[in-house]
Every structure is written in C-alpha cells, then in structure tokens.
Amino acid sequence: MREILFRGKQILGNKWVEGLFVEKFDSNATHTAAIAPKYPFENSMRLELISSDSLCQFTGCYDKLGKKIFEWDIVRCLLRVSRNHFIQINGYIEYNEKTASFLAYFGEDMVLQLSDSDRFEVIGNRFDNPELMELEG
Numbered sequence: 001m002r003e004i005l006f007r008g009k010q011i012l013g014n015k016w017v018e019g020l021f022v023e024k025f026d027s028n029a030t031h032t033a034a035i036a037p038k039y040p041f042e043n044s045m046r047l048e049l050i051s052s053d054s055l056c057q058f059t060g061c062y063d064k065l066g067k068k069i070f071e072w073d074i075v076r077c078l079l080r081v082s083r084n085h086f087i088q089i090n091g092y093i094e095y096n097e098k099t100a101s102f103l104a105y106f107g108e109d110m111v112l113q114l115s116d117s118d119r120f121e122v123i124g125n126r127f128d129n130p131e132l133m134e135l136e137g
Helices: 114-119
Strands: 006-009 016-025 031-037 048-050 056-062 068-070 073-082 085-096 101-106 110-113 120-125
Touching (some): 006 048, 056 114, 068 120, 073 101, 073 114, 085 110, 101 114, 110 114, 114 120
Antiparallel strands (some): 031 048, 056 068, 073 085, 085 101, 101 110
C-alpha cells in the first residue's frame, strides 16, 4: 500500500512542507489549503498554510537515487536510441484522469508509466525550476 502524502510551498517562508493535505474553511467560507506535517515526536496537529497552486501528491514511486517523486516534479531519463547511443531527456510528472495514474510526459509523443521510475532522476519541479519544463529531446 502506498503512502498518502502531499507537499506544498508555505505561504510564509516559501519552504516546502510534506504531510497530509487539509482543506481549511473559515467563517466567511474562505478556502485555504494547508499541510499537516508529520512530526514523529509531537501529538499536536500543526497546520502549515500553503499556496494551493503548489499542492502536489506523492506518486508512491522513487527515482533511481531513492528520492520521492511528486506530481509536477521534473525528471531526467536516460533513453537508449540505438545499441551504443543514449540520450537524456527531461519530462514532468502529471496525474492522468483517463488512466487514473501518474505518468511521465516527455514531449508530445512520449509518455512513460512510473513503473519505469528507476530510470528517472528528479531534477526539480515546475514551481522552483520552470526553465526545466522546456523539454529537451
């Protein structure tokens, strides 16, 4: 069973936090996104307000270096194009409604399942490294 985990960027502090996603509503019905971090030695629940645009879900997969892969991460993949020729390409992770799964998109013509994640290396994300979204090929 995969771990249910989210991450988002703090509104104050601009740092990434991981934990459980919480939708918070105040008395004016104003919607706020928050993360309840997992602190192993604390019993109290502390909420970190995040930018809702930065909310990403953990895919349940890890890259070749053991790093967690989240939705909207940018990954690099080494592909064999012939017997002795390899290329590196960048792609991004996105949830696909049709397949009900996370997929890695490398341009318009190439999509890989995350079962191939041992070939990926997380090199950034679309929020901190938008320049990496310009897919190479």
